[in-house]
Structure formats: structure tokens, C-alpha cells
Amino acid sequence: MMDKYVAAAAAASACLLQGAFAQPAEPTIEPDYFYPWAVEMSGCHGVLIAPNWVLTAAHCIDSVGGPTSITLKRRDVYSGAEFVKTIVFAQTGGATPGVFTHPGWVKAAFADGPNDIGLVKLVRPLQFDTYAQAAALPATKRQSGVVGALATRHGADNLEPGEATIYRAPISPDVLEDRFKIANADATTALVEGDSGSGFVAIEGGRAVVRGVAAHVGALSATFTDVFHHRDWIIETMGEDAAYLDGDTRLRRTGPAARGFINILCGDKNGSHTAPLDIPGAEIRTKCEPGTKQAVVCVITHDMAGATIARERTIRRLRVSTITRRGVSREDVAPAHPRVAAYHKTLPDGARRIIDCVTQSPALGGVEPPVATEF
Numbered sequence: 001m002m003d004k005y006v007a008a009a010a011a012a013s014a015c016l017l018q019g020a021f022a023q024p025a026e027p028t029i030e031p032d033y034f035y036p037w038a039v040e041m042s043g044c045h046g047v048l049i050a051p052n053w054v055l056t057a058a059h060c061i062d063s064v065g066g067p068t069s070i071t072l073k074r075r076d077v078y079s080g081a082e083f084v085k086t087i088v089f090a091q092t093g094g095a096t097p098g099v100f101t102h103p104g105w106v107k108a109a110f111a112d113g114p115n116d117i118g119l120v121k122l123v124r125p126l127q128f129d130t131y132a133q134a135a136a137l138p139a140t141k142r143q144s145g146v147v148g149a150l151a152t153r154h155g156a157d158n159l160e161p162g163e164a165t166i167y168r169a170p171i172s173p174d175v176l177e178d179r180f181k182i183a184n185a186d187a188t189t190a191l192v193e194g195d196s197g198s199g200f201v202a203i204e205g206g207r208a209v210v211r212g213v214a215a216h217v218g219a220l221s222a223t224f225t226d227v228f229h230h231r232d233w234i235i236e237t238m239g240e241d242a243a244y245l246d247g248d249t250r251l252r253r254t255g256p257a258a259r260g261f262i263n264i265l266c267g268d269k270n271g272s273h274t275a276p277l278d279i280p281g282a283e284i285r286t287k288c289e290p291g292t293k294q295a296v297v298c299v300i301t302h303d304m305a306g307a308t309i310a311r312e313r314t315i316r317r318l319r320v321s322t323i324t325r326r327g328v329s330r331e332d333v334a335p336a337h338p339r340v341a342a343y344h345k346t347l348p349d350g351a352r353r354i355i356d357c358v359t360q361s362p363a364l365g366g367v368e369p370p371v372a373t374e375f
Contacts, residue, residue, distance in 0.1 A: 028188060032164045033077045034279055035151040036133040037199060037208060041120075042067035045150075047199025047210050048134045050245070051125035052090070053238055056197035057215050057225065058101040058118040068097065070120065074131040075162025078259060082161065083131045090121040098122070100237050102230065114178050116215035117225045119237050128284075130261070130276045135201050135210040136285070137235070137245060138228040142180065144173035148202040148211050154192045165189050171202075171211065178229045180212065181221045191222045200224050201281070206252055208281030247285035248352045249294065250375060253277040255359035258313035260300035260339070262357045266347075267292035277357065293346045298357035300339035312361040314338040319356040323375060324348060 032038070037048045044060035044067065054070055061067060069088040076083065089098025104115035126132045148171060151164035159165065169187035174180035184190040191198075191214060200212035212224025227234070235242055251262050257278040265272040267289025275284045277300065288294055300313050318333040318341045335341035347353055352375045 028166045028168070029159065029163050030151070030166050031075060031077050031162055032151055033074050033131075033162065035164065035201075036072075036074065036131055036276075036279060036282060037135040037201065037210070038151050039070040039072055041070055041197065043194060044197040045195060045199075045214070046070060046120065046197050047201065047213070048126070048132065049137060049210065049234075050134055050238065050240075051128060052122040054120045054122065055199060055210060055213060055227070055234065056118055056120065057213055058105040058116045059107070059215070060197040061099045061118050061120060062101045062105070062107055066099075070122065072132055076130075077162075080162075085126075085132070087122045087124065087126065090123045102233060112216045112218070112223050115225070115230070116179075117213055117227075117230050117234075119234065121238075127271075127274075129274050130279075133208070133275060133279070133282045135199055135208040135281070137231055138204075138209050138211055139231075139246070141228055142171055142211050142226060144171050146171050146202050146204070146211070148200040150195070150198040150200055150214070152189070152191065152195050152198065154189075154195065167191055167195070167198075177226065179215065179223055179225050181223050183221045185220075187222070191217045193217055195222075203281045206254075206281070207283050207285075244287045245285075246375075247287045248375075249288055249347065250283065250285050250352075250354045251275065251296065252283035252354075252356055253298075253359060254319070254356040255316070256313060256361050258300045258359045260298070260313075262298045262355075263296070264288075264355075265295045277359065288347055290349050291346065293344055294353070296343040296355055298341045300359070312363065313359050314361070315341045316358040316360045317341065318343050319358055320345075321354045321356075322348070323352045323354070324350065 039046045039054055046054040046056035049055050069086050071086045074083040091097045098121045101118040102115040149166055149168040152167055167187055167189050169182045172180055172182050196214050198214040199210040201208050202211050210227050212226060215225045216223040251264055260277040261274050263272060263274045268286045273284045273286050275282045298315060315335040320331040320343060322329050333341055333343050
């Protein structure tokens with residue numbers, strides 16, 4: 001079982017490096033471990049977009065006595081250990097604590113209507129780690145043909161604990177701005193009612209981006225609320241600004257997947273941030289306070305019993321690109337150990353920084369990104 005999961009991690013990483021997940025000919029089963037932004041609610045699902053915010057469908061949460069908490073369930077692909085965490089909604093908002101539905105959504109008007117999108121605020125922020133990560137809000141309009149995916153427990157028989165059936169499909173050339181439909185015939189499996197609120201996530205520029213929220217499941221197609229169309233409402237409801245959510249520092253793994261993590265500690269109000277090195281699309285974007293030192297570490301861990309291919313991974317370097325009005329400067333930081341590299345330096349005022357933990361293996365070699373010129 002572990003070898004299957006390790007092979008799946010390698011395959012998912014290869015798809016990421018190609019720029020997108022290739023659409024398979026038939027439904028696939030993958031570990032829920034690869035979808036750390038997915039959460040469950042009573043009868044519905046949601047997608048993490050920040051440490052204390054979950055995006056979902058309005059009809060999933062706009063009811064008296066509806067869900068009041070979210071649950072994360074993951075199974076570690078290496079150890080087999082189960083991770084389960086439940087967090088209740090914050091005591092703010094409308095009639096139901098911590099719940100915010102789009103003001104343009106009309107309850108029970110019709111099943112496939114507009115603005116079926118909502119937010120829930122958690123009573124305390126999650127600490128991002130291997131099992132909990134955020135999918136980013138899109139910064140541009142959706143493009144037809146881009147492949148997205150979500151994990152469901154439906155559509156396959158005899159799923160083992162920690163496994164999920166993957167709904168994967170290209171975005172359709174839909175004419176509606178506020179939502180899009182995907183025919184069941186174009187997807188790897190069909191969604192069912194309990195999948196409402198799930199985040200349809202695409203890997204864009206190496207980052208997991210939530211493009212749609214499952215709003216309506218029909219006999220022939222599924223309807224997704226377009227997230228970019230509602231981006232301004234989402235950000236305003238969260239009480240944040242776009243600059244904070246986009247961050248000024250980006251950390252990511254470049255190269256073959258490895259069991260480990262990259263972490264940053266700076267003046268960010270949510271504390272330190274961690275992203276795993278073996279999950280496609282998982283990366284860190286954070287806002288650091290001016291004048292504070294960024295402490296970054298990338299580590300390949302050793303708790304990979306049986307995962308021989310993962311043991312071969314080493315860190316080639318940390319590649320640090322600092323982007324200012326004057327241009328881009330680059331630093332290469334050699335690892336202190338084949339599995340540990342660190343970086344400590346203050347981010348100049350008004351600058352942005354991209355930090356790549358460049359991994360390699362004897363079999364696959366390293367994959368070097370070009371010098372970053374855009375964040």
C-alpha cells in the first residue's frame with residue numbers, strides 16, 4: 001500500500017512539473033493526503049483559503065441548525081497514521097455563527113441559481129502543515145481547458161481509509177461569468193449531492209488555485225460557482241486586502257517530490273508557515289512585516305520507511321530571488337547538509353521574494369526554475 005502511495009506522489013509531482021494534471025481515461029483513486037485544502041461539513045464540503053477561512057456553497061450553510069464546524073481527515077501516505085481535526089465556526093456573522101452567505105444568493109429560488117457561494121470563519125486559525133494547506137484565490141479570469149480536480153469519497157466501490165475518488169475535468173468554454181458547467185461525460189467521475197461546496201482546484205504556475213465551488217449536481221452535469229467572479233466579495237467579507245492574501249514572499253519546492261517541508265517565520269500576523277515538499281500545488285505565500293528578518297528552512301525528513309525513492313531525495317540549493325523596482329537579484333544558498341538548507345535575511349521595504357527549495361535525486365536529477373522576474 002505504501003509503495004502505491006509513493007508512486008502516486010511521484011506521478012502527481014511529474015504532472016505538476018508539466019504545468020497541469022493530465023486527464024486520465026477513467027476515474028482514479030488517490031490518497032486524500034494530496035488534497036490538504038479539502039474539508040468536510042455536515043452533508044457538504046468546503047475548501048480552505050486561509051488559516052481561519054473556508055469557502056463553500058451558500059446552500060450548504062444557510063440554514064438554522066446547519067453545520068457549525070469543519071473536519072479535516074487525512075491518512076499519512078508513509079506511516080498510515082490517521083489525522084482528524086475538527087474546528088467550530090467563529091461566533092460572528094449572521095443568524096448562524098461564523099457563516100457568511102453571498103447577499104445575491106436567494107435561498108431555494110431555484111437549484112441552479114447564481115451566487116451560490118459562502119464563507120465560514122473558524123474560531124481559531126489552523127496551523128498549516130502536511131495535512132492542512134490553503135488553495136489560493138484566483139487572480140485572473142478562468143480559462144477554458146485548464147484542468148481542475150477535487151477529491152470525493154463517492155463514485156468508487158471499496159475505497160480504503162484515506163483513499164478518495166478524484167473528479168478531474170477541464171474547465172468548459174461556458175459563456176456565464178459567474179458560474180460554469182462541466183458535463184459528466186467530460187469528467188473522470190460524476191459528483192453527487194454530498195459533494196456540494198467542494199473546491200474545484202487547478203494547479204496554475206505551480207500553485208493550487210480554487211477556480212470553482214460545487215454548487216449544483218445534476219444528472220448530466222455539475223455546476224460550479226466561479227470564484228474569481230466573487231473574489232472582491234470574498235476578500236471584503238474576510239476583512240483582508242488583496243495585497244495581504246497575495247503576500248510578498250513565496251516559498252515552494254522545485255524538483256522531484258520529497259518527504260519534508262519548507263517553513264518561514266517572519267512578522268506575519270499568523271506566525272510561522274509550513275508547506276510539504278511532496279504535495280503538488282502546496283506552497284506558501286505570506287506577508288512579512290517590514291524590517292523583520294525572514295527565517296527560512298527547508299528539510300527533507302527521514303520518516304519514510306519503505307519509501308526508497310523518497311530516501312534518495314536531497315536538497316540541491318535554496319534559490320532566492322528578490323524582486324525590487326530596480327530588478328531581480330538572485331542568491332544561491334548551498335545546503336548545510338544534503339537534507340537541510342536555511343536562509344536568514346531581511347526583506348527590503350517594497351520588495352518581493354521567491355524562495356525555491358530545489359530538490360534532486362540520482363535517478364531524476366534536479367529541475368532548475370528560471371530566474372524569477374514576476375511574483
